Amino acid sequence: MASDDLPVPVFSKPVTLRDVAAQAGVSVATASKALNDQGRMTAETRERIRETARRLGFRPNSLAQSLLRRRSFTVGLLTNDTYGRFSLPLMSGISDALVDNGVSVFLCNVEEDPRLGQMHVDAMLDKRVDGIIATGKRIDRHLPVDLGNLRVPVIYAFTQPDPDAIAFVSDDADGARLAVEHLFWLGWKRIAHVTGPASFAVVHARAQAYRDVLIENGLPVTEPLLGSWSEAWGHQAVAQLFDRKSERPDAVFCGNDQIARGVIDALRERGLGVPGDVGVIGFDNWEIVAEATRPPLTSVDMNLVALGREAGLTLLSLVGGKPAAPGIRKLPCRLVVRQSCGHPLDG
Amino acid sequence: MASDDLPVPVFSKPVTLRDVAAQAGVSVATASKALNDQGRMTAETRERIRETARRLGFRPNSLAQSLLRRRSFTVGLLTNDTYGRFSLPLMSGISDALVDNGVSVFLCNVEEDPRLGQMHVDAMLDKRVDGIIATGKRIDRHLPVDLGNLRVPVIYAFTQPDPDAIAFVSDDADGARLAVEHLFWLGWKRIAHVTGPASFAVVHARAQAYRDVLIENGLPVTEPLLGSWSEAWGHQAVAQLFDRKSERPDAVFCGNDQIARGVIDALRERGLGVPGDVGVIGFDNWEIVAEATRPPLTSVDMNLVALGREAGLTLLSLVGGKPAAPGIRKLPCRLVVRQSCGHPLDG
């Protein structure tokens, strides 16, 4: 009669607790208690109700539960770098930690737009998220949104936090130490540093650690070369480092893997072998670059997945009511050794 | 008295419609109607209620609204490639489209684990998502989860769909045509094809289009070289193509940008200039690679952001009750011209 031949699927109604109770011949109260292991009733009744629920495919409506419990088992993940190289592993770690604990994640990309940010935060609050994690692509930049005085706990990861919030960042000084000490232990003596622009806080943190390690070990310090984060800059920097009259470096600590790649390419073009003549180390351990480089690039990994995981777990504990001291927690980096720095045995 | 000096923030209670109604001296029913532009009342009453709500910072509880409306303004985004190169722009497009329409996105990474997948789908259903979008990193692989016969509409994007579902994929044949025709129009005559492994469906689709275009234009067809998606393979392929006695190609259509980069590097090492001696074109338009290549790489862009956006909008229309025909929709690609193929004027 009706035009039922159109492909308009009619979706079956979800089965409710009421349905289960009716089928099992008990009240909804009893049914609820049976399924939640609450209250007192004969084992027989409990099992009968459970069996009915199973048979009907009953699944409790989370909305109703959340409304009552005032807890949604959902958190908001705010970022201004959806889909960037850094926030990706970070988000992966965060969402793993949360999902493992039965918490779902709302993904919100706020770009650089404060209005968009406010909108998202409001929407998340309206949906009664249990907490919020803010992440970014730069440690030294704020998200364009104010997360102070919210009704829920907030954690910052890899982004500039509010003054007395809890934040997780990578320890860039530690990473730089790892890199330079690695070069030193392998016997390289004149270690240069080619890195990104001065506008990044990490550039200064790493440069300082670089100087510290050189001085501690009695090696000559040359001023870091600041430029951009690109391969092209790595290329250029090699020209600067190897054209000059003064003593040329025998190793280069690069601010990221792209620079390192540019450096290696430029060295090859001048007939200098890596790691035969010059040792090169990168930063970020961006695998797709580090592994495609010839030779594969030794690099510093910021452990972003672990950092994200830590942030997620901390938020969960906060949501659970456990207090935590505000402040910035710096997590150590990790060296990933491939072939671009040579090997102790190569002496 | 109590140990109030511990940093345990006490979060203020949200203000409810009841609070607003009480403050304004009306019933909750009237308050609701005032705020939603429903019902009849004096303009004065309506404005008074609104002002009260504004003053109290009232925000309706989405949970309660969703429960009542049976619609949560939330959709689930399922992927087995969180944080991969393809799903990223895809997800970006999807979430933009949804967020623009006031819909929030649950992000779920199912890896390759069917149990995890089922868990996520169940959780999403429990939270009463309005719909689900499934994305993947390969057009020719299923997500490890069954999305047939769900209570909500499902859209597939860049992943193998269920038989009679709605899916969006890129038109790989179209992309390959664009690439090969571009090379042809620029005057290259002996066009080779270096691509990925035979296990990928796109490899065959593109190879066929490559052959078709060559034949249509009376150019000699050489068998595509199948390998891996890596720079290293690009390198190797150049050896195969240029060491042989028979006529050497004057242009290479590469299966992705990494291969293209390997090809260009290898050509340079043999003293062949790009685009002076050989034209090279990539696929994927992975900007960070394409732009860092010397010379910058002309490449085919699969328009994944647009594809995601389309998928998001279609899901929304489905959720809104509009029927849509099942089937696979192939979206065209786009050529991004940089410098690796030369230029008509260079003739």
Next chain:
DNA sequence: CCAGTAAGAGAAAACCTTTTCCCAGCTAAG
């Protein structure tokens, strides 16, 4: 046989909002 207690199960409130229905009071037409 009676009081006291425990077990088993249901009724109802609570979470918060939306919507339908209804009521009281008033005006205009007959």
Next chain:
DNA sequence: CTTAGCTGGGAAAAGGTTTTCTCTTACTGG
């Protein structure tokens, strides 16, 4: 003056679950 119709606003149900409270029945000990 009656009837119909309109106006402003409230009561109550609905949505699905959890939890507290209450009630009935049966059993135990004296």
